[in-house]
Amino acid sequence: MQLSSIKQTFSVPYEYQLHFTHGVFHIDNSLLSDIIREYKPNEAVKVLFVIDKGVADVHPSILSQIEAYCAAHHKQLKHTKSMVLHGGEQSKNSSEAIDAVLKGINENAICRHSFVIAIGGGALIDMTGYAAAIAHRGVKLIRIPTTVLSQNDAAVGVKNSVNSFDKKNFLGTFAPPFAIINDSDFLKTLEQRDWIAGVAEAIKVALIKDNEFFEYIAEHAVDLKNRDMEVMHHVIYKCAEMHMHHISQGGDPFESGSSRPLDFGHWAAHKMEYMTNYSLRHGEAVAKGIALDLTYAHLVGLITERDLQHILGVMLAIGFDLSLPLNSNAETEELLRGIEEFREHLGGELTITLISGIGKKYDVHTIDMTLMSQAIAKLNKYATVN
Numbered sequence: 001m002q003l004s005s006i007k008q009t010f011s012v013p014y015e016y017q018l019h020f021t022h023g024v025f026h027i028d029n030s031l032l033s034d035i036i037r038e039y040k041p042n043e044a045v046k047v048l049f050v051i052d053k054g055v056a057d058v059h060p061s062i063l064s065q066i067e068a069y070c071a072a073h074h075k076q077l078k079h080t081k082s083m084v085l086h087g088g089e090q091s092k093n094s095s096e097a098i099d100a101v102l103k104g105i106n107e108n109a110i111c112r113h114s115f116v117i118a119i120g121g122g123a124l125i126d127m128t129g130y131a132a133a134i135a136h137r138g139v140k141l142i143r144i145p146t147t148v149l150s151q152n153d154a155a156v157g158v159k160n161s162v163n164s165f166d167k168k169n170f171l172g173t174f175a176p177p178f179a180i181i182n183d184s185d186f187l188k189t190l191e192q193r194d195w196i197a198g199v200a201e202a203i204k205v206a207l208i209k210d211n212e213f214f215e216y217i218a219e220h221a222v223d224l225k226n227r228d229m230e231v232m233h234h235v236i237y238k239c240a241e242m243h244m245h246h247i248s249q250g251g252d253p254f255e256s257g258s259s260r261p262l263d264f265g266h267w268a269a270h271k272m273e274y275m276t277n278y279s280l281r282h283g284e285a286v287a288k289g290i291a292l293d294l295t296y297a298h299l300v301g302l303i304t305e306r307d308l309q310h311i312l313g314v315m316l317a318i319g320f321d322l323s324l325p326l327n328s329n330a331e332t333e334e335l336l337r338g339i340e341e342f343r344e345h346l347g348g349e350l351t352i353t354l355i356s357g358i359g360k361k362y363d364v365h366t367i368d369m370t371l372m373s374q375a376i377a378k379l380n381k382y383a384t385v386n
């Protein structure tokens with residue numbers, strides 16, 4: 001029997017900005033300093049930098065640049081420490097990196113009025129964001145993403161995570177950043193695979209929402225492959241904008257529902273990342289996952305053979321390898337188990353986003369396993385021939 005109840009309701013407005021620049025740590029670039037000044041106009045704020053080793057290795061002067069920048073902008077930034085940690089998916093696979101960031105936050109007395117500034121790929125930013133979110137129940141985070149995928153997707157949203165129990169993103173929180181700074185100079189040092197991988201997320205968002213954007217990518221497939229910076233900038237800008245718009249306008253910023261259209265192609269991607277011991281980049285796996293779900297969408301009669309060939313052809317022209325890393329029936333079955341694991345991660349009813357045409361998302365709530373197995377075989381055959 002209920003005796004009484006007290007109702008509680010409040011809402012919290014969130015606002016953050018994604019800035020585009022180059023040379024973020026050039027002394028005369030005041031962007032970072034201005035962002036911090038806006039928060040505290042009259043006093044220097046403590047900052048702790050967490051830097052992806054993959055970035056520090058190819059930008060050897062970054063540590064001295066950061067120190068010089070903070071010295072020049074000492075009225076806003078009080079540099080505490082720059083920690084260099086291994087990036088890549090391995091940084092999300094054990095608690096070592098999280099512990100290191102937490103230790104850095106503790107030892108440098110970073111409080112909720114100070115900043116952690118994460119510089120690196122999506123993995124290091126996810127991991128650092130998680131540590132920042134749980135320290136003192138959340139210290140402020142500025143993200144400086146350095147890969148295509150992190151600039152157009154991983155770093156622009158409200159989530160952070162690490163992997164646990166052999167599952168991608170098992171631990172994590174929803175924690176909007178204070179700001180994000182995309183510096184295009186970092187992209188110049190990416191390996192070709194990381195330059196391409198992030199385009200998969202742009203293809204994803206274009207396929208579910210924007211036919212014209214997909215055609216832009218299609219027309220510039222070779223420019224993208226050849227590292228045309230202007231084209232890449234447009235693709236990153238548009239993709240980031242669409243992701244941010246979906247979060248603010250899609251009606252479910254903290255993903256309480258079961259539908260997650262931005263995870264088109266991701267049930268298979270997450271499983272393949274795990275099955276290959278993360279030797280596949282997230283974006284590479286997403287490209288394969290999208291190709292698989294498109295092939296399935298064709299087999300269930302949602303898209304024409306012509307559309308399927310067009311989309312797969314664009315992905316190949318950009319340089320994606322669309323073959324699935326499956327060497328036995330047991331591995332195929334393991335991949336298929338990814339569908340149920342995906343449902344579990346989201347909770348509620350199974351919802352897999354497919355498309356019913358380029359730019360038109362279409363949710364389904366059941367997957368025909370026989371047809372999905374056929375899609376796997378059909379895609380692998382296609383990928384071997386092309």
Ligand SMILES: NC(=O)c1ccc[n+]([C@@H]2O[C@H](COP(=O)([O-])OP(=O)(O)OC[C@H]3O[C@@H](n4cnc5c(N)ncnc54)[C@H](O)[C@@H]3O)[C@@H](O)[C@H]2O)c1
Nearest residue numbers: 054087088089121122123146147149154159186189190282
């Ligand atoms: N939180 C989210 O909403 C969200 C969304 C999408 C993806 N993600 C996560 O993002 C991660 C993938 O991110 P990613 O594709 O950036 O890969 P990544 O972070 O694994 O980085 C790939 C490699 O590039 C190196 N690197 C980073 N910047 C570089 C640079 N400028 N020059 C040379 N090398 C550089 C890294 O050290 C690493 O070895 C996955 O863990 C994925 O789950 C998160």
Ligand SMILES: [Zn+2]
Nearest residue numbers: 201266282286
């Ligand atoms: Zn993704």
